[in-house]
Amino acid sequence: MSYATAVNVMLAVQEKKASAVDIYRPLRQYIATTYGEREAQAAEDDLESVCQLRLDLEKSPDAAANPNLRRDILLSYYRALSVIEPRFPISPDRAHVHSLTFTWFDAFKPNKKASQQSIHLEKAAILFNLGAVNSQIALSADRTDAAGLKQACNYFQSAAGAFGYLKDHAAGRAAAGGATVDLSVECAGMLEKLMLAQAQECFFEKVIADAKPPALCSKVARQVGLYYEETHATLNAPPLNQHFDRTWISHVQLKAAQYYAEACYRCSLDLHEKEEIAEEICRLKIGINALADAKKSVRGVAQPLLDAVNKLETNMNRNLERAVKENNRVYLMRVPEASSLAALPAASLVKPTLMAEVFDASKETLFSRIVPDSSTKALSKYTDMVDNIIRTQAEKLQQGSEIARVKLKEMDLPESILALEGNFSLPVELKEDVEAVQISGGPSGLEAELQQLRDLRQVNQELLVQTEELLQKEASEDAQFRTQFGTKWTRPQSSTLTKNLQDRLNKFAANIKQAADSDARIERSIRDNLELMAILNRRPIESALPSLERPIMSLDGNEDAIVGALKQSLRQLENLGAQRAGLEDMLKEMKRKVAFFFLSDVCHHSVVDDILPKLMSSTGSQEDLFRKEISKYDQICGEIAQNIEAQEQLLLQIQAQNEDFSSVFNLEDYKADRERCYKQIAAAVAKYREIKENVNEGLKFYVTLQDAITNIKQQCSDFTMTRSIQCREMIEDVQRQLSGLSFKTDVRPSYNYPSADQASIQRNASQQSELQSTPQHPQAAFHHRPGEQPRPGYSHPYPGYTTPQQAPYLAPTGQYQHPQQPPSHQYGQPAYPGWRGPYYNAHQHPQGSHPPPPYTMPSPYPPPPHQGSYYRPQ
Numbered sequence: 101m102s103y104a105t106a107v108n109v110m111l112a113v114q115e116k117k118a119s120a121v122d123i124y125r126p127l128r129q130y131i132a133t134t135y136g137e138r139e140a141q142a143a144e145d146d147l148e149s150v151c152q153l154r155l156d157l158e159k160s161p162d163a164a165a166n167p168n169l170r171r172d173i174l175l176s177y178y179r180a181l182s183v184i185e186p187r188f189p190i191s192p193d194r195a196h197v198h199s200l201t202f203t204w205f206d207a208f209k210p211n212k213k214a215s216q217q218s219i220h221l222e223k224a225a226i227l228f229n230l231g232a233v234n235s236q237i238a239l240s241a242d243r244t245d246a247a248g249l250k251q252a253c254n255y256f257q258s259a260a261g262a263f264g265y266l267k268d269h270a271a272g273r274a275a276a277g278g279a280t281v282d283l284s285v286e287c288a289g290m291l292e293k294l295m296l297a298q299a300q301e302c303f304f305e306k307v308i309a310d311a312k313p314p315a316l317c318s319k320v321a322r323q324v325g326l327y328y329e330e331t332h333a334t335l336n337a338p339p340l341n342q343h344f345d346r347t348w349i350s351h352v353q354l355k356a357a358q359y360y361a362e363a364c365y366r367c368s369l370d371l372h373e374k375e376e377i378a379e380e381i382c383r384l385k386i387g388i389n390a391l392a393d394a395k396k397s398v399r400g401v402a403q404p405l406l407d408a409v410n411k412l413e414t415n416m417n418r419n420l421e422r423a424v425k426e427n428n429r430v431y432l433m434r435v436p437e438a439s440s441l442a443a444l445p446a447a448s449l450v451k452p453t454l455m456a457e458v459f460d461a462s463k464e465t466l467f468s469r470i471v472p473d474s475s476t477k478a479l480s481k482y483t484d485m486v487d488n489i490i491r492t493q494a495e496k497l498q499q500g501s502e503i504a505r506v507k508l509k510e511m512d513l514p515e516s517i518l519a520l521e522g523n524f525s526l527p528v529e530l531k532e533d534v535e536a537v538q539i540s541g542g543p544s545g546l547e548a549e550l551q552q553l554r555d556l557r558q559v560n561q562e563l564l565v566q567t568e569e570l571l572q573k574e575a576s577e578d579a580q581f582r583t584q585f586g587t588k589w590t591r592p593q594s595s596t597l598t599k600n601l602q603d604r605l606n607k608f609a610a611n612i613k614q615a616a617d618s619d620a621r622i623e624r625s626i627r628d629n630l631e632l633m634a635i636l637n638r639r640p641i642e643s644a645l646p647s648l649e650r651p652i653m654s655l656d657g658n659e660d661a662i663v664g665a666l667k668q669s670l671r672q673l674e675n676l677g678a679q680r681a682g683l684e685d686m687l688k689e690m691k692r693k694v695a696f697f698f699l700s701d702v703c704h705h706s707v708v709d710d711i712l713p714k715l716m717s718s719t720g721s722q723e724d725l726f727r728k729e730i731s732k733y734d735q736i737c738g739e740i741a742q743n744i745e746a747q748e749q750l751l752l753q754i755q756a757q758n759e760d761f762s763s764v765f766n767l768e769d770y771k772a773d774r775e776r777c778y779k780q781i782a783a784a785v786a787k788y789r790e791i792k793e794n795v796n797e798g799l800k801f802y803v804t805l806q807d808a809i810t811n812i813k814q815q816c817s818d819f820t821m822t823r824s825i826q827c828r829e830m831i832e833d834v835q836r837q838l839s840g841l842s843f844k845t846d847v848r849p850s851y852n853y854p855s856a857d858q859a860s861i862q863r864n865a866s867q868q869s870e871l872q873s874t875p876q877h878p879q880a881a882f883h884h885r886p887g888e889q890p891r892p893g894y895s896h897p898y899p900g901y902t903t904p905q906q907a908p909y910l911a912p913t914g915q916y917q918h919p920q921q922p923p924s925h926q927y928g929q930p931a932y933p934g935w936r937g938p939y940y941n942a943h944q945h946p947q948g949s950h951p952p953p954p955y956t957m958p959s960p961y962p963p964p965p966h967q968g969s970y971y972r973p974q
Contacts (some may be wrong), residue, residue, distance in 0.1 A: 361409075
C-alpha cells in the first residue's frame with residue numbers, strides 16, 4: 101500500500117555553527133592545580149577524547165555525510181560535558197576554569213552569535229543541534245512505505261524530546277549569560293510543538309492509508325491542527341515574531357488551517373454516514389472558511405502545500421454542494437449556527453521522547469578518578485538516607501516477628517495442636533534441668549551414692565578403732581611394767597603423754613556419730629521423696645505429661661474442621677514469617693553493598709544503586725535525584741508493609757479460630773493439668789538437687805575426715821614406737837641394776853622421757869639422719885613397727901615426715917605444736933588438704949590434685965556445724 105503523498109510538506113531545523121576552541125589546556129591546568137599533577141597525567145587520555153569530539157563538531161554540518169553518525173557524536177559530547185560540569189567549573193572566576201570561552205552562531209540568524217565562559221551555553225547549543233539533526237533524519241525518511249513513515253515519526257518525537265529538554269534544563273541558564281534567541285525558552289518550546297505536530301502528521305498519514313474510520317481520522321487531524329496552532333501562536337509573540345523568516349510563519353499558519361479543515365472534512369464524512377446532514381453542512385462550511393482565511397494571509401509557502409490545501413478545499417466544496425441538495429430534497433433539516441457546535445475532539449498519539457536516559461552519563465568512564473568534595477558530601481547524605489530506610493524496615497520486620505511470637509505464646513500455639521497429635525514438649529529450661537538430672541544418674545542412682553557414704557563411714561570408724569587400739573596397747577604395756585618393776589619404773593605414765601591425742605580422737609568419734617545421724621536423715625529424705633522424684637526416671641520425660649483428648653461426645657462433628665482451619669492459618673503465618681526472613685536477607689544484602697572504599701588519595705564509592713556516576717553527571721537538583729533514586733526502595737518497603745498488614749489480619753483470624761478450638765477440646769482443663777505436671781517435675785528436680793548436694797557434702801566430709809584420722813594414727817604409731825624403744829632400754833637398765841652389774845652404783849642413770857609429740861620429733865630426726873647418709877629405696881621412706889604391715893585399702897601407709905610441713909607435730913624448739921585443725925563434722929570442710937583418701941580421687945578431684953581448704957582454721961578443734969548442713973550435732 102502506498103503511504104504517500106506529496107501533500108504533506110514538513111520543516112527541518114538547521115544546526116547551529118560553533119567557533120573553534122581549545123579545551124585541552126584550560127582543563128589540564130585546572131586539574132593539575134586543583135587535584136595534582138599525577139591526576140592531570142592520568143586524565144590525559146580523557147582530555148584528548150573530549151577534544152577530538154569537539155573538533156568533530158566544529159566541522160561544517162554540510163560536510164557530515166552520515167547524519168546518524170553526527171547524532172552519535174553530539175550525544176557522546178553532551179555526556180562528556182555532563183561529566184565535566186560537576187568536576188571542572190567553567191566561569192570567569194580565577195579559581196575556576198577561567199580561560200575557556202565558547203562561541204555559537206544563531207541557527208536562524210547566522211550573523212548573530214553569543215560567547216560565554218560557561219558550559220551552559222555549550223550544553224544548550226549541543227541540545228539544539230541534537231534536535232536539529234533528529235529533524236533532518238526524520239525529514240529524509242521515505243514516508244511512502246510503512247518503515248519510512250515509522251522512522252520519520254520516531255525521529256520527529258526524538259527531536260521534540262531534545263528541544264523539550266533544552267527548554268526545561270538548559271535554555272534558561274544559557275539565556276542568563278546572554279545566549280542567542282534560538283536558545284531561548286520560547287524558541288525551544290516552539291520547536292518542540294512543531295516537531296510534535298509533524299510527528300502527529302505522520303500518524304494522520306498512516307490512519308488515512310490504513311482506511312481507518314472517519315471519526316478517528318478527524319481526531320488525529322484535529323490534534324495536528326492544535327499543535328500547529330500552538331506553534332503559530334509562539335511564532336507571533338516576542339521574541340520570535342521578529343526573528344523568524346515570514347515563510348516559516350506562513351507555513352505553520354496554513355498547516356494549522358489545513359488540519360483544522362481536514363478534521364472538519366473527516367468529521368463530515370462520519371456525519372454523512374449517520375445521516376446528520378445539517379451538522380455535516382455546518383462542519384464543511386467552517387472548514388472551507390478556515391482555509392479561505394488562511395490563504396489570504398500567507399505568503400511564500402511551498403507550492404505543494406498550496407496544492408494540497410486547494411485539493412482539500414475542492415473536495416469539501418463538492419461534498420457541501422451534495423449535502424445541501426440532499427437536505428433540501430430529503431431531510432429538510434435546519435442547519436445549526438457554527439457557534440452552537442461543540443469543539444471537535446482530538447486524539448494525541450505522539451509525545452516527546454524521554455531524553456533523560458539518552459543523556460544519562462552515569463556509565464561514562466571519563467575523569468572517573470576525579471571526585472569533588474561536594475559530590476562526596478552529597479553521596480554521604482544519600483547513603484545516610486538509604487541506611488535509614490534499611491534500618492527502619494529491618495526494625496519493622498523484627499517487630500513483626502516478635503509480635504507473632506508473643507501472640508502465639510499467649511494462645512499456647514502451636515503447642516496445643518502438637519499436644520492433640522501426641523507431640524508433647526517441656527519448656528526448654530525445665531527440659532534441660534531434667535536431662536542434667538538423668539545424666540547424673542537420676543533418683544535411681546542415689547542408693548549407690550548412699551552406699552558410698554556407708555562405706556566411707558565404716559572406713560573412718562575402723563581407722564579410729566585401730567588408732568585407739570595403738571594407744572591402749574601401749575598404755576597396757578606401760579601399766580604391766582610399772583606393776584612389775586614398781587618404783588624402779590620411773591618414766592611418765594602413758595595417759596599423761598597422750599591426753600591431747602586422746603582428746604582429738606574423742607572429737608573425731610563425736611564427728612562420726614553426728615555424720616551418721618546426718619546420713620540417716622538423708623536416707624529418710626530419699627525414702628520420703630522417692631515417689632515425688634520417680635517422675636524424673638521417665639524416659640522420655642515428655643511421656644509423663646498429660647494428653648489432650650478429643651471430646652467424648654460431639655454434637656456436630658466439626659472438630660476436624662476446626663483443627664484443620666487452625667492448622668492452615670498457622671501454616672500461612674509460618675509462610676509470612678519465611679517471607680519476612682527473605683525480606684530481611686534482602687535488606688542485609690542492600691546494607692552490605694552500601695559501602696565506601698578508598699583508592700589512592702581519591703575517595704571512591706560503591707553504592708547499592710550506583711548513584712555516584714549519576715550524581716556526578718546530574719545537572720538538576722540533588723534532592724530531585726535523591727527522591728528518584730530512593731524510590732528504588734519503594735518496592736521492598738511496600739512488600740514489608742503488605743507482609744505486616746497480612747500478619748495482623750491473620751493473627752486476628754487465628755485468635756478467633758483458637759477460641760473455637762479451646763472451647764471444643766476443653767483446653768483450659770488441659771492447660772491446668774499440664775501446669776501441675778510442670779510444677780511436679782520442677783519440685784522433683786529441686787528435691788533431687790537438694791539431696792544430691794547433701795550426699796556430695798557427706799562424701800567430701802568423710803574423705804577429709806579419713807585424711808585427718810590417718811594423720812593422727814601416724815602420730816600415735818610414732819609415739820608407740822618411741823615408747824617401745826624407751827621401754828626396752830629401761831628394762832635393760834633395771835635388769836642390770838637387779839643383777840648387780842652396774843659399774844657405778846652410786847650414780848643413777850638419767851633418762852629423758854619424751855611426750856608423744858617429742859617422741860615423734862626424735863623418731864623423725866633419726867630417720868632424717870639415716871636418709872641423708874644412706875640411699876634408700878622409695879619404700880624406705882615409710883617406717884613400720886616391727887612385724888607390722890601396711891593396712892590394705894588405704895592410700896598410704898604411715899608416711900615418714902621429712903619437713904616441718906610434712907610433720908605437723910614437729911617443732912624446731914622442741915615444744916608441742918598442734919597439727920592442722922582436724923576435720924569439721926560438716927561436709928565440705930577439709931582438715932588435712934595434703935592427704936588423698938581412698939575415695940577422694942574417685943569422687944572429687946583428678947588424680948594427683950589436692951582439695952583446696954575453704955579457709956585457715958586457727959583452732960585444732962572443729963567449729964560449730966553450718967546451719968544448712970545435715971551434718972550437725974543433735
